[in-house]
Amino acid sequence: MPSEAAKGLRVRSGGRKRRIYVAYARERPKRAYSAVDTSEAARFPLYGATVQRRQVMDSDEMRRALVRIAHEIVERNHGAERLALIGILTRGAPLAKRLAVMVEQIEGIRPPVGILDVALYRDDFPTRRPDVRPSTLPGDLTGLDIVLVDEVLYTGRTVRAAIDAIMDLGRPASIQLAVLLDRGHREVPIRADFVGKNVPTARSERVYALLEELDGQDAVVIDREPQGALSPEAQEDPS
Amino acid sequence: MDSLLGLRQTSAADIRRILSTAISMRDVLERSVKKVPTLRGRAVVTLFYEASTRTRTSFELAAKYMSADAVNISVAQSSVTKGESLTDTIRTLEAVTADCVIIRHPSAGAAHLAASCTPVPIINAGDGRHEHPTQGLLDALTIRDVWRPDATDWDLSGLIVTIVGDVAHSRVARSNAWGLTKLGATVRWCGPRTLIPAGADGLPITVYDRLSDALDGAHVVMALRLQTERQERGLLPSLREYSRCWGITASSLRSAHPDALVLHPGPMNRGVEISPEVADGRAGHRSGIGEQVRNGVAVRMACLYLLIKPTAEGETL
Numbered sequence: 001m002p003s004e005a006a007k008g009l010r011v012r013s014g015g016r017k018r019r020i021y022v023a024y025a026r027e028r029p030k031r032a033y034s035a036v037d038t039s040e041a042a043r044f045p046l047y048g049a050t051v052q053r054r055q056v057m058d059s060d061e062m063r064r065a066l067v068r069i070a071h072e073i074v075e076r077n078h079g080a081e082r083l084a085l086i087g088i089l090t091r092g093a094p095l096a097k098r099l100a101v102m103v104e105q106i107e108g109i110r111p112p113v114g115i116l117d118v119a120l121y122r123d124d125f126p127t128r129r130p131d132v133r134p135s136t137l138p139g140d141l142t143g144l145d146i147v148l149v150d151e152v153l154y155t156g157r158t159v160r161a162a163i164d165a166i167m168d169l170g171r172p173a174s175i176q177l178a179v180l181l182d183r184g185h186r187e188v189p190i191r192a193d194f195v196g197k198n199v200p201t202a203r204s205e206r207v208y209a210l211l212e213e214l215d216g217q218d219a220v221v222i223d224r225e226p227q228g229a230l231s232p233e234a235q236e237d238p239s
Numbered sequence: 240m241d242s243l244l245g246l247r248q249t250s251a252a253d254i255r256r257i258l259s260t261a262i263s264m265r266d267v268l269e270r271s272v273k274k275v276p277t278l279r280g281r282a283v284v285t286l287f288y289e290a291s292t293r294t295r296t297s298f299e300l301a302a303k304y305m306s307a308d309a310v311n312i313s314v315a316q317s318s319v320t321k322g323e324s325l326t327d328t329i330r331t332l333e334a335v336t337a338d339c340v341i342i343r344h345p346s347a348g349a350a351h352l353a354a355s356c357t358p359v360p361i362i363n364a365g366d367g368r369h370e371h372p373t374q375g376l377l378d379a380l381t382i383r384d385v386w387r388p389d390a391t392d393w394d395l396s397g398l399i400v401t402i403v404g405d406v407a408h409s410r411v412a413r414s415n416a417w418g419l420t421k422l423g424a425t426v427r428w429c430g431p432r433t434l435i436p437a438g439a440d441g442l443p444i445t446v447y448d449r450l451s452d453a454l455d456g457a458h459v460v461m462a463l464r465l466q467t468e469r470q471e472r473g474l475l476p477s478l479r480e481y482s483r484c485w486g487i488t489a490s491s492l493r494s495a496h497p498d499a500l501v502l503h504p505g506p507m508n509r510g511v512e513i514s515p516e517v518a519d520g521r522a523g524h525r526s527g528i529g530e531q532v533r534n535g536v537a538v539r540m541a542c543l544y545l546l547i548k549p550t551a552e553g554e555t556l
Contacts, residue, residue, distance in 0.1 A: 120275040132263040
């Protein structure tokens, strides 16, 4: 298997097409959270190769970062009266809910929480349309200070789509951005107002922000394949 | 999924994906500004060889709400009157860079023929007596909203859907038979024997001769339009007799489920296949007829979204 795979060929296996990439993925890695085996801390085997995994945030660090972001949000907006937190699906949604609870603990007011799906505004799905999920927004956004919440800031394209979506839904007083992790490699001029942690990464690395609500634990891990080995793309091509 | 030609060939998984997407599209319809940029720069052509109000309008609005450019070809003023064949017309539309063609045609199989001669996605908006898939999908969405509002898996099993009237000439009845049974519902057909097709045994349905038997316990009652020319062709003794034996009225609905949902694909002949009280929901049963039209736009937006592929290059801002 590895010898065939190392040639970078499309191999047929079990009647289904599998695409094998060598060393660095040319397409943007699709985050496959189901592939993260949370019980195995450091490494997992893949087509005979191993992937190096480092944890950059544990549950305590994540909690502290979110508490700090909640304080910064309240400070920047002089309170929480006109605030609304909007989580970008999938993993921004539980983070926005957590931040709303923390803001309530600080200010005594729980800001409304919305959930936003940006599939209709995306530009970065070359082959297959992403599923469209319903958005739920807290009524009229006009005049509110909106804080968009997402787990990882990478190219900035998701945030660009989210800003367009918000603009179509009303005219907020301001739009700010809070992210748990900024991994760099921006492709559009967007920066976050509130950052949990800045982590320099390589484009070939894959960042997974695991959340208690969806994944059973809070942690941020980064996978990197050793030089010359196969990338996680060697798993079944999702398309 | 490359084209939507009929629900017979569409897998249950694809049907569920279209319907789930349609639910999200309804969010867009509820906004004050009903526009998303998803299909910006794409062209959608509607090619209708038969008259239509709601199907054509809803496809056109669906395209425009997604920011696509919609072009209507009215066959009466096109080269079709000069004798251009369907395949040549389709190839012409491909050459003028249409990204999706929506076709309605009086002959069964016209959409399949169109799809076979072009890589452009084709949506069947009704071909003869064969299929009208988007109508079947919007009916499934309307039924689910009323009877299974929490069913994210689109499981309609246990529901009885009775389709009454001219099923022989109805593409809506066929698309519903395939689509609803794939989601688990039981479909019954009922009508005078002259309006039941000879090949009904091959469909996943049961045929009933008596209306009261067909409506017994039915959760959904769908009345089909009776085309008046059927009587002229000798299939019916009189419209009045048809109305008395097969019309959906407050009294005939007594054998149905007390909360039965009444549907009609439109346009209605009030007082023939459906009484005005039932159509307007004044007879104590739920009428989903207005909801059907509204869901039609959402379903058609979902079909356009899923069928028109993103640009090959992607990655453009």
